[in-house]
Amino acid sequence: MSDLARARRFIDVFELARTAGEVEGVLPVAQMLRLRPSLVRPEGELAFEMCGHVDPRGRPAALLSFRGKALMTCDRCSAPVTCELRGSARFYFVRTEQELARIPVDEGEDEPLLGSERFDLHELLEDEAILALPISPRHADCAAPALAAPDTGVEATGKLHPFASLAQLKSRRQ
Helix, strand or coil: CCEEEECEEECHHHHHCCCCCEEEEEEEEEHCCCCCCHHECCEEEEEEEEEEEECCCCCCEEEEEEEEEEEEECCCCCEEEEEEEEEEEEEEEEEEHHHHHCCCCCCCCCEEEEECCCCEEEHHHHHHHHHHHCCCCCCCCCCCCCCCCCCCCCCCCCCCCCCCCHHHHHHHHH
């Protein structure tokens, strides 16, 4: 079962795993409301593929892969920079919240998710795209110097840094 579609949002993850099915498609970035605030403009799309299977422990599982581009703000020059978004993640699905709550946080590489017959694939894709965003987007050849705030001794909270006066004394001695 292979679906190439823009609009396919909900899938039965248990059936996908049981039949070793595949779902692939593209999702416009403009539809990702939680991702959009991190971007300059919500342009482009993410291509994705989700392949279902039953894992070695007999659990319904899937591998999600995606790729695309996002327009972010360069941390050095503040101009738009195109960033590659790509990733893959492995999941296995449980049927109840109680079952999910019993799973230890650091059990393994595969992440447990609450599955359903109407699983929101777009929401999962958006979650993974947000995790794939670069922490500090920059142009590869950005010539602008990093802007550093002068050391005034005042922290971002507005409090005077306790050693600010010592730094001033040290600079007077030299």
